Amino acid sequence: xxxxxxxxxxxxxxxxxxxxxxxxxxxxxxxxxxxxxxxxxxxxxxxxxxxxxxxxxxxxxxxxxxxxxxxxxxxxxxxxxxxxxxxxxxxxxxxxxxxxxxxxxxxxxxxxxxxxxxxxxxxxxxxxxxxxxxxxxxxxxxxxxxxxxxxxxxxxxxxxxxxxxxxxxxxxxxxxxxxxxxxxxxxxxxxxxxxxxxxxxxxxxxxxxxxxxxxxxxxxxxxxxxxxxxxxxxxxxxxxxxxxxxxxxxxxxxxxxxxxxxxxxxxxxxxxxxxxxxxxxxxxxxxxxxxxxxxxxxxxxxxxxxxxxxxxxxxxxxxxxxxxx
Numbered sequence: 430x431x432x433x434x435x436x437x438x439x440x441x442x443x444x445x446x447x448x449x450x451x452x453x454x455x456x457x458x459x460x461x462x463x464x465x466x467x468x469x470x471x472x473x474x475x476x477x478x479x480x481x482x483x484x485x486x487x488x489x490x491x492x493x494x495x496x497x498x499x500x501x502x503x504x505x506x507x508x509x510x511x512x513x514x515x516x517x518x519x520x521x522x523x524x525x526x527x528x529x530x531x532x533x534x535x536x537x538x539x540x541x542x543x544x545x546x547x548x549x550x551x552x553x554x555x556x557x558x559x560x561x562x563x564x565x566x567x568x569x570x571x572x573x574x575x576x577x578x579x580x581x582x583x584x585x586x587x588x589x590x591x592x593x594x595x596x597x598x599x600x601x602x603x604x605x606x607x608x609x610x611x612x613x614x615x616x617x618x619x620x621x622x623x624x625x626x627x628x629x630x631x632x633x634x635x636x637x638x639x640x641x642x643x644x645x646x647x648x649x650x651x652x653x654x655x656x657x658x659x660x661x662x663x664x665x666x667x668x669x670x671x672x673x674x675x676x677x678x679x680x681x682x683x684x685x686x687x688x689x690x691x692x693x694x695x696x697x698x699x700x701x702x703x704x705x706x707x708x709x710x711x712x713x714x715x716x717x718x719x720x721x722x723x724x725x726x727x728x729x730x731x732x733x734x735x736x737x738x739x740x741x742x743x744x745x746x747x748x749x750x751x752x753x754x
Contacts, residue, residue, distance in 0.1 A: 434553070434588075434590065435451045435452050435453075435487070435553075435588050435590065436451070436452045436553035436588070437449055437450070437451055437452075437462070437550070437553055437554060437555045437586050437587065437588060437595075438450050438452070438459065438550060438555065439548060439549075439550060439555040439556075439557065439586075441545070441548045441557075444468065445466065445467070445468055446464060446465045446466040446467050446468070446479075447464070447465050447548070447557055448461060448463070448464050448465075449461070449462050449463045449464075449465075449555055449586050450462060451487060451588065451595065460485070460487065460488075460489050461483075461485065462484070462485050462486075462487070462586065462595060462727075463481050463482075463483070463484050463485070463586070463597070464481070464482065464483060465479060465480070465481050465557065465584060466479060466480055466482075467479040467542040467559060467561075468542055469504075471496075471501075471502075471504075473537050473539065473566055473567075474502075474520070474521065474533070474537050475496075475501055475502040475520040475521070475537070476502060476509065476517060476518050476519055476520035476521075476537045476538055476539060476540075477539045477540070478504075478507055478508070478509060478518065478520075478539060478540035479507070479508075479540060479542065479561070479582075480495075480504035480505050480506065480507045481493065481505045481506040481507070481584075481597075482494070482495045482504055482505030482506070483495075483505070484505055484506060484727065485727075486594075486595075486674050486727055486728065486729045487588075487593065487594070487595055487729055488672075488729045490667055490672060490674050490729065491634055491667075492633060492634065492637075492665075492674050492676060492727060493505035493506065493631070493632065493633065493634065494632050494633065494634050494635065497632065497635070497698065499697075499698065500520075500521065500632075500698075501520075501521075502519065502520025502521045503520075503630070503632040503700070504632070505631070505632065506597075506599075506629065506630065506631045506632075506725070507629075507630055508540070508582070508599070508601050508628070508629055508630075508721070509627065509628075509630050510613065510627045510628070510706070511523065511524070511615060511616060511626065511627050512524075512525075512612070512613070512614040512615055512616070512618065512619060512627070512706075513538070513563075513577070513578070513611060513613060514577070514607075514611040514612050514613075515534075515536055516536050516537075516538045516565055516566075516577060517534070517536050517537050517538065518537075518538045518539075518540065518563055519626075519627065520537060521537075522534075523536060524616035524619050524620075524621050524624070525619050526619045526620045529620070535566060536565070536566055537566050538563055538564055538565050538566055538574065538577070539563070539564050539566075539574075540561050540562075540563050540580070541561060541562045541563075541564055541573075542559055542560075542561055543559070543560040543561055543562055544559060544560050545557075545558070545559050546558035546559055546560060546581065547583075553587070553588065554585060554586065554587040554588075555585065555586050555587075556583065556584070556585045557583070557584045557585075558581065558582065558583040558584075559581075559582055560579070560580065560581055560582075561579070561580040561581075561582060562576045562578075562579055562580075563576065563577055563578035563579070563580065563603075564576050564577070565577060575607070576606055576607075577605070577606065577607040577611065578603050578604065578605060578606060578607070578611075579603070579604045579606050580601055580602060580603045580604070581601075581602045582599075582600065582601050582602075583598070583599075583600045584597065584598065584599055585597070585598035585599075585747075585748075586598070587747045587750075589726065589740070589743040589744070589747060591743070592726065592728060592739065592740055592743050593728055593729050593730060594675075594726045594727055594728035594729070594740055594743065595726075595727055596724055596725065596726055596727075596743065596744045596747040596748070597724070597725040597726075597727065598722075598723070598724050598725075598747065598748050599629055599721075599722070599723045599724075599725070600720065600721070600722045600723075601629075601720070601721045601722075602718055602719075602720045602721075603718065603719050603720075603721070604716070604717065604718045605713045605714060605715050605716060605717050605718075606715075606716075607715065608715055609715060610712050610713065610714055610715065611712070611713040612710050612711075612712060612713070613627075613705075613706045613710065613711045613712075613713050614627075614706050614709075614710045614711075615627045615704065615706050615707060615708070617707060617708045618706065618708060618709065618710050623654055623655050624692075625655070625690060625692055625704045625706070625707030625708050626692040626702050626704055626707075627692075627702070627704050627705070627706055627707075628689075628702055628703055628704050628705050628706075628721060629678070629702065629703060629721065629723045629725075630692075630700065630701075630702040631676060631678070631700060631701045631702065631725070632698065632699070632700050633663065633665055633676070633698070633699030633700065633701075634665070634667075634699070635698070636665065636666060636667055636668045637663065637665025637666070637698075637699035638665075638695070638696060638697065638698055638699055639695055639696060640663055640664055640665035640666065640695055640699055641663070641664040641665075641695070642661070642662070642663055642693050642694075642695050642701075643661065643662050643663075643664075643732075643733075643734050643737055644656045644658050644660075644661045644662075644691060644693075645658030645659050645660045645661065645738070645741070646658040647734075650695065651693075651694070651695065651696075653691050653693040654691060654692055654693045654694065655690050655691070655692075655707070655708075656690060656691050657689070657690055657691070658691065659679060659680055659741065659745075660677055660678060660679045660680065660737070660738075660741035660744075661677070661678055661691045661693055661701060661703070662675060662676060662677035662678070662701075662732060662737035662740070662741070663675065663676045663677075663693070663695075663699060663701050664676075664731055664732050664737075665699055672729075672730075673730055673731040674727070674728065674729055674730070675726075675728045675729075675730065675731065675732035675736070675737065675740065676701060676725065676726070676727060676728075677725065677726040677728070677732070677737050677740040677741050677744060678701050678702075678703055678723060678724075678725050679723060679724040679725070679726070679741050679744045679745055679748070680703040680722075680723060681722040681723060681724055681745065681748055682703070682705060682720065682721050682722050682723070683720070683722075685719055685720070686711060687705040687706070687709075687711060687719075688705075688707065688708070688709040689703055689704060689705045689707065690704055690707035690708065691703060691704065692704045692707065703723060705721065722748070724744035724745060724747060724748040725744065726740035726741065726743060726744040728740055
């Protein structure tokens with residue numbers, strides 16, 4: 430007999446965030462898969478922004494970390510950009526060619542929740558959409574900084590039962606409302622080699638350090654960083670029960686003049702990021718909209734290249750199905 434179909438439910442914590450849970454099997458209690466916080470309370474230096482944490486597999490294993498001591502601005506999964514013209518929407522110090530290294534330039538912006546656009550459940554899948562304003566760091570005691578980017582963001586979640594996984598969908602439609610062109614880049618476009626991070630970024634738990642990185646192009650390990658390909662994945666191990674979990678990111682962003690490469694690390698910590706501005710500056714024109722789209726498979730168990738490819742296909746199919754609902 431096949432296992433009963435698991436459905437997802439969403440609980441909106443008004444003014445704060447939402448929870449997504451999977452119905453239990455064989456009478457088990459619902460399993461909480463994720464919490465999304467859209468009103469963060471962190472300091473301005475961390476570029477406060479909405480984040481996903483905790484993030485768990487269907488079997489309940491934690492696959493994210495919040496405010497690790499080495500980079501307190503890393504928070505589960507976030508949309509974060511380090512070099513947005515003169516502004517930093519990543520957190521921490523900013524790397525610039527002028528300084529030649531990282532410095533606190535008092536330029537840490539925030540992504541501020543404005544309004545909820547949609548909270549819905551459809552056939553066991555869930556959807557949440559909201560509008561945000563990306564604001565510069567306040568100057569001279571201003572209540573809030575100038576808005577440079579407006580965003581409509583949609584998150585979805587669905588079960589990929591045949592894969593022992595669930596799928597997170599993420600779409601960020603960002604519009605330049607600053608009235609001037611914005612150079613979108615990274616520390617690499619400012620001169621730091623192979624540090625082109627920025628975009629949808631995942632930071633894994635401490636136990637994932639030293640885990641396995643695999644790219645769609647066949648690259649492995651640290652060679653994934655700077656590679657191109659539709660997907661990249663990470664397989665890590667958990668403390669306590671010797672279990673493994675796997676994360677596969679799929680880049681569904683259309684061309685739009687971007688040159689996306691993967692930023693990925695296994696040492697000294699686990700992270701994965703499809704970076705649209707890795708080593709090429711993209712001039713973001715006034716009034717222009719760029720749509721960044723991703724699907725992420727969160728799976729129990731180990732995954733080699735073949736399984737990661739299968740998870741990527743499931744993630745892509747789930748994202749495409751969500752477009753026609």
